[in-house]
Amino acid sequence: MQPSIVEFIHNRRQSLTEKWLEEIQRVAHDETVERIPDEIYTQTNREFIDLIVDTLDLKQEDAKERIKQFVERLIHIGWPLSYFTRGLQAFRRVILDAIREDPSHEETPIEIFYDIENWIDGIVNQLVDEYSGTWESTLHLQKMALKELSAPLIPVFENISVMPLIGTIDTERAKLIMENLLDGIIEHRSQVVLIDITGVPVVDTMVAHHIIQASEAVRLVGAECILVGIRPEIAQTIVNLGIDLSKFPTKSTLRKGIESGMELTQRKIVTT
């Protein structure tokens, strides 16, 4: 950046800051910001404007590091990204206005504009990168967490395992169900597996198809599959769709499924 502009900004730091603070009140006052206490908001505004102006004198790496520290803290408390982008746009407006009102520049307006634009864009890019980086890693962690939860096989009795399914079944999950079922049957030496669909909101042809395939595969490894947790409305839609689930036993509740699983393995529950 040309030294004269840097000097110009430094000389007017005070008045630019005041103008920006007014401007930011006007543009960045949405719902998310309103929930933040006033004193923190004012303090953050101050810190932010100081940081912007300070980056002028810092070396590129130092500037990056300082922005990073500042932003990480704010991401952590859930500060909206729009505040920063709007704040920087407001800052650019304030500076360009100030430069326009002061005619003592040698550079052409386009040169000045280009310099300012470059400077502000650099900061915006870094902010957006920091934010999207955090979002992506959060998303990744949640995906992993969801995957771990998606198709557990629980050995409840000797030779009997249960797979409770909750939520939507998509292709990726269907694959996991199949893998976990077969691996679990071998690992736990299950003779009977109960697939519980109480928590599955919609059973359409694809879901049914995956369940049929899974139970067929279970049969091939020498175990038996019982489908349990069929709610009345699901039963009716399955009939309407014309899906044939007669190849394996089905039960309305997990409890009844366990009872028939016991029968299949020549045991029963007795009360003493």
Next chain:
Amino acid sequence: MSIQSCVEVHTEWGIVSARQAGRNLAKDVGFGNVDQARITTAISELARNIYLYADKGEICIEAIQELDKHGAKKGIKVTARDKGPGIKNVREVMSDGFTTSGGLGAGLPGVKRLMDEFDIDSVSGEGTVITTIKWLR
């Protein structure tokens, strides 16, 4: 009353949100549990067909009202629209057990049985529009 809400379908998540929108509207219109499940399942089938065969398209859901000799009847209308390859032989896809994707082949005939009215309009190479209605009884 006839505010149409459309959901774009180009990922499996689109299927889920179309379904969700359908379930909410069905609940608002006053459908019972079983019909809610029927409508949601039908939407799920239609949305999945879009995702599988046409890559992308949209599902539009609206509450409708019609006057007949018994008074006004309310219902829900689901329109599935895509610009996919279209269906060459409509009679074939409407028969049970016909599938090109290795599925069960119960999708479209199933939707017809789940809903009250069913209309399919497809031009090979241009796309498909399926309109179905479920009336509140």
